[in-house]
Amino acid sequence: MATFTERMGPVLLFWLGLCLSGTWAVDKGNFKTCDQSAFCKRQRAITPGESPYRALLETMELTNTKLTLQLINDNNKVRLLLELYRLQGNITRVKINELKPLKPRYEVPDVLIREPPTEPLSLLSQDENGVVLSLGAESQRVIVSARPFRLDIVEGRDVLMSLNSRGLLGFEHLRMRKDTSQADPEADNKEATDPPSQVETTKEEEEKVEDGMWEETFKSHTDSKPNGPSAVSLDFSLPGVEHVYGIPEHADTLKLKTTDSGDPYRLYNLDVFQYELYNPMALYGSVPVMLAHNAQRTTGIFWLNAAETWVDISSNTAGKTVFGKMLDYVQGSSETPQTDVRWISESGIIDVFLMLGPTPREVFSQYASLTGTQAFPPLASLGYHQCRWNYNDQEDVRAVDAGFDEHDIPYDFIWLDIEHTDGKRYFTWDPHKFASPKEMLQGLMDKKRKMVAIVDPHIKVDTNYKIHNEIRSRGFYIKNKDGADYEGWCWPGSAGYPDFTRPDMRAWWAGQFAYDQYEGSMENLYTWNDMNEPSVFNGPEVTMHKDALHGSWEHRDMHNLYGFYVQMATAQGLIERSGGVERPFVLTRAVFAGSQRLGAVWTGDNAAEWDHLKISIPMCLSLGLVGISFCGADVGGFFKSPSSELLVRWYQTGAYQPFFRAHAHLDTPRREPWLFGPENTALIREAVRQRYTFLPYWYQLFYHAYQTGEPVMRPLWVEYPQDPATFALDDEFLLGRDLLVHPVTEEGARGVTAYLPGKDEVWFDIHTFQKHNGVQNLYIPVTMSSIPVFQRGGSIIPRKLRVRRSSACMEDDPYTLYVALDNRRTAEGELYIDDGHTFNFEKREFIHRKFSFTNNVLSSVNLEPDAQFTTKSWVERIIILGASKPSKITLRTADDQENQLEFDFDASMSVLTIRKPGMNAGADWTMTLQ
Missing domain, CATH: 2.60.40.1760 (glycosyl hydrolase (family 31))
Structure with a gap:
């Protein structure tokens, strides 16, 4: 019987060879070029x-x-x-x-x-x-x-x-190979005009066999091609x-x-x-x-x-x-x-x-x-996520959780990577390090926080492992070309790969997330599907052999669908465990067309380098353009160790990208936000808190993405399609129509130049309220605390300024409306509210309101009169940018009550602040400035 070292040899060699090389860089020789891909060539x-x-x-x-x-x-x-x-x-x-x-x-x-x-x-x-x-x-x-x-x-x-x-x-065309016993004995008698799918290989084609038509070798792997x-x-x-x-x-x-x-x-x-x-x-x-x-x-x-x-x-x-x-x-x-x-x-x-x-x-x-459109995520998943490979044990989780409270940094999810399992057996917990997972999850739930645990699709081949035994007994594993269960090497060592293309396999997998099946799980535990390309350490190009079989189809036919199906089955499992009530949150690494319907994606194993920070912007913009709005990059970089400057700038960038998660490799030094000195802790805290103040806007954008397919994070040309200056910009972006973000992504930067679009537009710096005209390249001096963000004139953005330990703790907190007037002194915006986590919005249990400012009247009207929902939140402040000083402000509520409101006016910045108007966030009202 093979020793552990012998059995783990391919895994250890693969990863140790990479990690010990010292280069921390891709070995391009592991992956084909077009010239090495016979059909491409x-x-x-x-x-x-x-x-x-x-x-x-x-x-x-x-x-x-x-x-x-x-x-x-x-x-x-x-x-x-x-x-x-x-x-x-x-x-x-x-x-x-x-x-x-x-x-x-x-x-x-x-x-x-x-x-x-x-x-x-x-x-x-x-x-x-x-x-x-x-x-x-x-x-x-x-x-x-x-x-x-x-x-x-x-x-x-x-x-x-x-x-x-x-x-x-x-x-x-599909054909029979002439030099095999499969050849059609009648082929020579067929008319030349018959569909040559029924005709044997021609002399010209026979000469190409060596070019990889019927068999292809890359490195040590041979791909048999029975279909030619x-x-x-x-x-x-x-x-x-x-x-x-x-x-x-x-x-x-x-x-x-x-x-x-x-x-x-x-x-x-x-x-x-x-x-x-x-x-x-x-x-x-x-x-x-x-x-x-x-x-x-x-x-x-x-x-x-x-x-x-x-x-x-x-x-x-x-x-x-x-x-x-x-x-x-x-x-x-x-x-x-x-x-x-x-x-x-x-x-x-x-x-x-x-x-x-x-x-x-x-x-x-x-x-x-x-x-389909982007899945409408639970509100909490738009908050901040704290992850690394791996938090060591339950005490480590408790200490990290307490660290966020001690340093007054909000977060919603803490994550566990593969080491939380019992020997890389997914749906299990390490019996020593995570002996009482429900106690751990309950501790998080008491603080209105959540956890994500990884569930990868490779299954340890182990007869003492229930998941493996059931998949094998049901015949759910992908087969190799000879019909036996396909096995490859991944984190557990020898692993089988469930055939997620099968509806019955997906249904079975979904059932494993039930609380009585996934021991130790609770309603605040969500899921992360990694390695679902699928990753096969000893396979060709670190993935599955193309001649593996999904029933009668070869893996080559559907390779890019595998991760899509894994995420589909997992999301369905999270829905089913709640009886169809709760929206799932599932992060995936591998995606295909339609993956937007299933959850979130991240950009994979990046590095703590400035260029990787920069590339996160076009990578997420590209995904958004093809429907996948819920995208982010590992904050700080997965590999290597970021400088404190790079880490701060990455938090500032990630705070304005749809999926906001810090993550790090097992071998990197710990980098929780408070480990880089008090000054950097304060800068990171401010970036994360800014994210939380904008959660109402983020949620509204994701609701629109769910309704329309429009990207949340979008290139400028989407909103300014006739302006050629926007067509190649990818160092800044828009969130919806109304927020323009130009992160600082250069080491030692003293300033950035942001392009502000729109011939008739004005843009307001959200921090200083300084007003700038559109169609200009604006130079912005920056310090380490700077996150250049601008609100479009003509927009109204709701925010929540009372930041607490998690998004759920802010549920009933009041709103501040930021009204940025355009050159015509008008503005409009929306507010969307529901319970934040169930599918009840499909039953029209939500609030969707439109705000408009015109002719010195600010109003809130119901966009969906037949929808029903109530909220305890109210409007505690309205800030109008580009305003003139009124003599008085009158609020009229739906029951015809009128009140005079207090206000302050900053003449130097033309900013009007209306204090404590007190309207319920779901109510009709008008406010007149005289």
Whole structure:
């Protein structure tokens, strides 16, 4: 029998090799480049402008809602089936599959929230060169050109998007390998025009076998490919576009770069140890959504494919393009900029949604209509989270909790990493270090605080472990290519990997969170899913073998979905344990399209370096653009030890990012907020307290994200889409429309320059109330206490200034309204209140109010008269920025009571402060300034 050291060898070697190297940097040799990924290399070698694909117009069928048309590859006579749909909300869907595949090809399930509703299509014209269809809205047409096949979406005289305009459509048909016993004995008798899915490998294709078509080796790992080559690819041209965004997760700038001289951006969920910055390498998440923007329009491309995917981006000039007899139109001059994008996936089908905007908000709405909106989180999860790998034991947890009280720093959640378990067996507690978890959880609950404990998807192979025994007995583990349970190495040593793609497995997993199953758990214990790419220490590229099996499907078909399913099952478990009453909070590392419906994400194993602080901004902005608003980065950096200056600046930045958690590696020195001297403790305290004062605004923003799909943290161009100065900015951001944040992310900074947008806008410094005009680069001197944040003139933001030990302790506390007047002396804003943690808001148990200031009257009106909720909170102060001094202020309440209010006016700053107006936060009222 193997010794412990022998059994743990791969794990120890993997991590010790990394940690002891002293470099604390990613070993890029562990991960493939495009040239080392056979299908990427093959597809990228296709010559532009020589497309073999032709549309067979005689096969066209058009119904009210769908166009079908066969395409043929003139080189090998393979026929494909194209389907085109016009979807509600200005979306066009294009699907391309083999006409008669040898076996079904994988189509991604569970990501779309429903089968998208369609709108009518109609034929405008047809001749031997192609077809023109009306898309109905706004004079939009689809032009299908026959030879070579090409698809253009046109609105008026503008080409919005072209497919296969560069001739890079590639579709590797499924086939039988000639040199195996699987070959079809009848193949030689088949007609050449038969779908070659039924035809053996050609001589030309046989010669490519060594290029990884049927087998591929990377380092010591061999990937058997029983289905042979199956890659799909398609190019898209975007005339007039120079800026594209999205396809997270990458540690790169917000504006995506051209990839002509390097690797494409890779989408393949991987456990990348301290990732390299400004690199198109794959990271933990893969969301195959790209947004394109110029001053006239925003569009989006959603490539629904869960296999390994590479995305090439090139900058081009749109030349003159003529669409023959079908369109009397010549596109622009040769000076028109253009971005060309090419998507390449290893398997599956082409299923792409073209979201045609035209505004950023409409693209967000279009994508949300397909994959859903951000889950509405519990209010407490928007507070501060304290974590490290690992708090040692219950006494350590108690001491850290007490430290926050002693230093008057609020927090809501304390976290436990893998060491809290009994030997890395998830759903358990170390019997010595965490002998009475309920006592620990009750102590937190008494202070209205909560805990998160990690539950990873790798399961220790141990016959004394109930979870393992049940998964194995039910046959729920992923299988290897030979049909046995797949095993890999992770934290517990030898581990099995549950097949979360199975609904019955997810249902069983959800059941494990029940209080009578997860011993020691209570209602204030929430969950963190790490390592769910999945991470396999001894696997190819530190992940699962692609030829592992999920039933009849290979892992290669659905790799990027695995983490999505893990988070789905976990979130469902937290919902079910409360009888469907309580909203879950689940943090995940691996994400896919639709993950926004399930909880929060963080940017993985970053480092205590200034550049990692800076990159957290574009990384979260990119995730927000594709629906995942609840994003954050490990405050202070996971690896290495931050200087006190870096730690303070990271707290100041993290306080204004959606998910606010400090986290640190096992081998780093402790860094609780009070360990860096009293001056730095005070600076961190102030940053965290600022976060808590804005919780009403954060909660309102997340409610809007849940309702609309609009990002909470957003690039400036989303709100100022016609201002080119905003298009590439990623060192500052907006929270909603009304807060502009420019964190200090440079070591030793004495000042920052913030761009304030909006020709007719004014912006108020939230700390000094200084007023600044829009459309300027404002230099801001900074000290260590500075967090440059500005409130937009024309907005009203509710805050709670009585900061307590946790968000729940502030539930009934009063509000202060910050009214920032615009140049027209008007402003508006909202307030959203519910119980903060249940699904009762779906039963319309909430308060949603609109505040408006116009003609010197400030009012509060009910936006949802049929909603019912009560609050004990009231309005204790109103601060009006950019005000004039009134002679008196009169408050009229809903019962027609009138009161004169006391106020102070600072003439030097034009700030009016109205004290103790005393209205209930859920009441109607008007306040007149005379």
